[in-house]
Amino acid sequence: MHQGLITLLNTKKINQVPIKELTQTSSVARSTFYAYYDNIDNLLEEVEDTFIENLNTLDQGITDPAVNNFTYFYEVLSYVEKIAICCQPY
Template sequence: MSVQQSQVVTDRRIARTKQFISEAFVALLLKKDIEEIVIKDITETANVNRSTFYSYYRDKFDLLDHMVKDRLEQLNTLWDTERSQSAGYKPDFNTPDPFFVLLFSHMEENEIFYRVLLTKINPATAGADHASSLLGFIREAFYDRITALSMEQKQSVPLDLLLDYISFSTFHMARKWLEQRMIYSSRHMALQLTRLSILGAYDAMGVLQA
């Protein structure tokens, strides 16, 4: 076996071990609060020894930081690819916005992780508000779309309020969806958020027709 082949095997083994550790941690977080979990719980569930854990992570909070960072990097990579392909999207009542499709599909594929992140972890005991990283991604994605159209100075409401309204509503809809164990499909959610965005709250409520 060449040095290069040996390195590939080692890298795969490391990635697999980290995956075991991450999956064990998520499984534990479904059952316990983060402050109740000790490293021994994680290593026994993952079937690795403590020295292996500490060769990759300082503690359980560092592990959580890495897990959140990895998922957001995946999401950013997906959006970087999709952004150019969806640049020509025109709002359509029967065609879900590509951003909503990507976001909800990604969360559906990583359901357990995001359910833990958004509904099980208390920022006060986790050492950081990791959920805010996802909120920041959503806000930045909408900001990029506005600036790409050179519309940031042409909004009928202040840009910061518009971004808050869109990003917080999207974020909390996603959180509620996960809390309810995804009773709707990711595509259905993407389509409904698209329709709400097109209609606006008052039109969706029927107030404008009253």
């Protein structure tokens, strides 16, 4: 459902995404959506939290003296690029 929401947000604002369209895009039943989320805002919050957690995990590497700063920045930029690619309209 994360990817389905990201795909829809490329063309719509969050308040314009109906749950029916989200579930169709994500190939899940409406009941599945409601089993995990109360509303689309809850899903959006989870998507944002996942991105932040992944960046925080990468950030921990900068305090590790064994990690080269170039490697750290390369990993962060690679992650951001991956997010940008997955968020491009199809």
